[in-house]
Amino acid sequence: MIMLKRTVMLALALLLIASAASCGRANEPSASPSGADPSPGASATPKEIVTIKFSEVIRSIFYAPYYVAISRGYFEEEGIKLDMNTAQGSDKGAAALIAGTADISLVGPETAIYIYNQQGDKKLKVFHQLTMKDGSFLLSREPADAFDWRALEGKKIIGWRPGSAPQMVMASTLLAKGADEANVVTNIAAPAMAGAFASGQGDYIQLFEPVASTLIAEGKAHYVASLGEAFGDFPETSFVATSDYIDEHPQLIQGFVNAVARATEWLSAASDDEIAEALAPYFEGTPGALIVQSVHRYQDQDTWPADPVLTAEAFDKLQSVLIENGVLKAEDKVADMNAIVDMRFVERIGEAG
Secondary structure (H helix, E strand, O other): OOHHHHHHHHHHHHHHHHHHHHHHHOOOOOOHHHHHOOOOOOOOOOOOEEEEEEEOOOOOOOHHHHHHHHHHOHHEEEEEEEEEOOOOOEEEEEEEHHHOOOOOOEEEOHHHHHHOOOOOOOOOEEEEEEOOOOEEEEEEOOOOOOOOOOHHOOOOEEOOOOOOOHHHHHHHHHHHOOOOOEEEEEOOOOOHHHHHHHOOOOOOEEEEHHHHHHHOOOOEEEEEHHHHHHHOOOEEEEEEEHHHHHHHHHHHHHHHHHHHHHHHHHHHOHHHHHHHHHHHHHHOOHHHHHHHHHHHHHHHHOOOOOOOOHHHHHHHHHHHHHHHHOOOOOHHHOOOOHHOOOOOHHHOOOOOO
């Protein structure tokens, strides 16, 4: 009997020791996935991963922050996995939202205006303003010591599809610079533009990074000007979802916003080597030096706002550009931007998703 009591007491003691050790481990900080740095906005415990069907307008370093959010595990920490595809146009990205084949799209905010004015059953809402400059650059076939926009008069420029943000920014810039008689070609598909120029078409071309720097590095083009710098602040690209999806999944939207905001902050302080490592998986075949150069070009023109809010002033400029380019009638301006803009998640960046 005495031996039985001793055995039971020993078993209880071992159980208490194991329990205490387990509690101690539970209170230890966990490592961030994918090398991600700890953040007040990151969850202390792993979350169940939810897949978001995501559509990007094109593949470009212009959108670097959300690639960083993927590669550094920020989306994962918010319980999000992206099932990503490239739409090759804001119109297609918006159509994917309406059709339900995408949950969130990276598109021009003008698409939300177009859908709103159609008075259909579904509405799109902008919930995060990723870029505040146009991301395209003007390249020339022949080098020039000095550039005057008026030199484009009568020249052939390979540009973007009609109604797209870069096409409208180009048209408005040419008008403002007194070069609106330039011949802008808008019927070449985005993936084929660089190849068309390299094969001899056009005197100039309007490209995003890293394609612009790649063409220059290959000796097939020469840098001329930044459309972002020439045109000034412009809300070119936003994260957009249907109002129904936002209402049904506010925690996912908050987590998405948190992840991109963390990535934007990280990008502003990261070393060149860190930037190249984070972005390389999304730009296979592009040398690290060109990736870094592209990022710096966008940083130098203040492309990514630290506070990713679509302001009333920026919204007014957007609608003015749409009217100037004939894609929006003055009487169809959206009077209340809140009908298609939802900035409450941006205002709560860092709160738990």
